[in-house]
Amino acid sequence: MKNRLLSAALTTCLAATIAFSTTDGSAIAKEEPDVRYHPVYKTATFIEDNWSPSNNQIAPGNLIWSYLNARKNFLQFTDQAQNHFRLKSTKIDQLGMTHYRLQEIHHGIPVYGSEQTVHATKNGVVTSYMGQVIPHIKLPSFQKSSHISFQKAISIVKNNTKNATQYLYQPKAQLVVLPYRQTYVYAYVIKTAYLSPQPTIWQYFIDAKNGKILDKLNILQELTGNGKGVKGDEKKFEISKEGNLYYLNDKIRKISTYDAQNQHENSPIISGKLVSSKTTTFSDPSSVDAHAYAERTYDFYKKTFNRDSYDAKSSPIKSYIHVGEKWNNAAWDGEKMLYGDGDGKTFISLAGALDVIAHELTHAVTQFTANLQYRDEPGALNESMSDIMGVMIDDNDWLIGEDVYTPNKPGDALRSMSNPKKYNQPDHYDDRYTGYQDNGGVHINSGINNKAAYLIAAGGKQSSVTVDGIGRVKTRAIYYRALTEYLTATSQFIDMRDAAIQSAKDLYGANSKEVKAVKQAYDAVGVVK
Ligand SMILES: [Ca+2]
Ligand SMILES: [Ca+2]
Ligand SMILES: [Zn+2]
Known part of the structure; x- marks a missing residue:
């Protein structure tokens, strides 16, 4: 009965609106709009319209309110539009159209779910309304x-x-x-x-x-995907579903993984396709590892340092796999992570190594913190920070890249922090590289700081200095603090020493064994005042 009554009343009101508007002269409905109604509320859910104010005296900011007032009988509110809706946003698009987003309010409080959009041409003609209005709410004002x-x-x-x-x-x-x-x-x-x-x-x-x-x-579409990684190991990770397809898109951590489809690694803009699957099982091992390891690295930073994504502002993390043809490298390009497939001899897919992924994502952290320049000593420190966090996340050895390096040769790695010399890196400041290759030796001289970090954590003897190790947990806290609070774009090795000492003092006290370990370690690698 009630529905009928409302429906009937609406028809009457519609006629009244047109008559009223015409005589009033403030607004003219040039033709009767096409209206679709809510099945329960009987208010308009869609109006295909062609409405404009009768004269052009109306200020642009008032167009939306004039329109809603002119259409109040479709929307069944009796007060002024400004009292019944809150304008949430106004956007002008490339076509010059204005898009309004509104929220129904009751005594100034939003009505849950009752939102509206209104669209006008650049000439101020409203072409449509869409949304939900709940009529006749009887609830006293909030006390x-x-x-x-x-x-x-x-x-x-x-x-x-x-x-x-x-x-x-x-x-x-x-x-x-x-x-x-x-x-x-x-x-x-x-x-x-x-x-x-x-x-x-x-x-x-x-x-x-x-x-x-x-x-x-x-409200998280809790969807767990699975698949085999580069090394053939079974993994689980978060995915999402759109339509009939599943995607490597983890909505809670904002991590998504794309296939660059072998675009050249030096392309000015690398684009890609979000990796999808018809089932929750993903069959491309590189994409499985890039995705699952980005999640693990994100979780490490969140859990260990309460850092939400690389910029600490929960920015989305994007990984691109299959970059280049047999590219033997991985990179952070300032916005996203890139992984090559490797040539199968020097490397297999670089996404298959947790420490490589942690290394790349740490470059992003560095960019948003110390912002160490990528050349000479600051560049070597930048590289070293990435290796340090790499071994803190992939924490069962002191090697970098061992999971993807030289598949036919077991036991080796790209770099070793405990023994940099094994892979042609110096482990003492006196032996540093001073040439122009590799941006002034950023991947070479990183060995010096890597060795210092190793000695702080694991202890040991070098250059007749003995270091009493303090373990990985305290070491990573010291380096994270140094990176995010102390170091700057032009920091040198000597600044790194001071930054690590200051951080250790902050965390453990000026006379702590941790401060002593840091001093001993930098003495041992020859970074001294
Ligand atoms: Ca490793
Ligand atoms: Ca190997
Ligand atoms: Zn690097």
């Missing part, structure tokens, strides 16, 4: 005194997710008018996201009156 605070609501959610750790951000709360079981209540919508025990993004709906959990849903 703080008779409702719980948002802090209280957040604590209710925290109590309900007690086992969660590794939060991605502080829970966010928004007060809304929530349609709930044929009525409306004030509710807090709380979003919280964490990685452990499993990646989850919760949306909680808490009754603002009594703190009751009205509803909660995991």
Whole structure:
């Protein structure tokens, strides 16, 4: 009965609008718009329109409000549009069209889910409306005194997710008018996201009156993919689904993996196709490893240093595999990670090594922190930082690249931090390379700082100096602090020594054994004042 009544009333109102507008002269509906209605609310969900104000005196900022007021009978609100909607954004596109995004409000509080878009040409003609309006909400205005605070609501959610750790951000709360079981209540919508025990993004709906959990849903499309890596090992990782295809797109960490389809490594712009699969099993080993290892590196930085992505601002991490033809390298190009397939002799696919991926992503961290120049001593420190974090993540040896280097020769590696000389790197400042090759020896002289880091962690004797090691955990904390807080674009080896000492002092005290270990290690590699 009620639906019928509303429907009938609407027809009457529509006629009235046109008559009213014409006599009023403020707005003219030039032709009757095409309207589609919500099955329950009986308000317009779509209006194909051709509306413009009757005169051009209207200020551009008022067009949206004039339009909504002119269409209030389709949308069934009785107050002024400015009191019933909040303008969330206005965007002008390349065609000169203006796109408005709005939110229905009730006593100033957003009505959950009731959002609208309105579109106008560059000449100020509104061509369409789309969205949802809930009519006739009867709920008195929100009184703080008779409702719980948002802090209280957040604590209710925290109590309900007690086992969660590794939060991605502080829970966010928004007060809304929530349609709930044929009525409306004030509710807090709380979003919280964490990685452990499993990646989850919760949306909680808490009754603002009594703190009751009205509803909660995991809005992460929790999808785990699997596949074999470069070394043939079975892996699990986060993926997403669009339409009928699954993609290497981890939405919680914002990590996606693309196939560069052998574009040349020196192409000015490397593009790629997001790797997809018809099932949750992915069959390209390079893409499996690039994706899974980027996730592990992200988790390492998040868990160890509470760093959310390379820029600490949760920027998306993009990996490109199959870069070049048999390219024997990997790179961070300032925006994304690139991995070659290797020629099968010197390297197999470089994405197959966790330390290589950690190395590349650490270049990104460096770019957003110390920003060490990529030549001479700052460049060697830049390289060394990437190797140091590489062995902290892939932490069962002190080798770099052993998983993908020379497949026909077991036991070797691209570099060794415990024994740089084995792969033609110096391990003492007196033996540093001073030529012009390799940007002034960035991949050569990194051995000196690599050795210092190794000695700090593992201890040992060099140049008749004995270092008492303090372990990997403290060593990585010292280097991370030095990188992110102390070092600068032009830092030299001697600055690295001081930065590491200062960091160790901050963390463990001026007279600590950790500070002593750092001093001993830099003495041992000949970086002394
Ligand atoms: Ca390694
Ligand atoms: Ca090998
Ligand atoms: Zn590098």
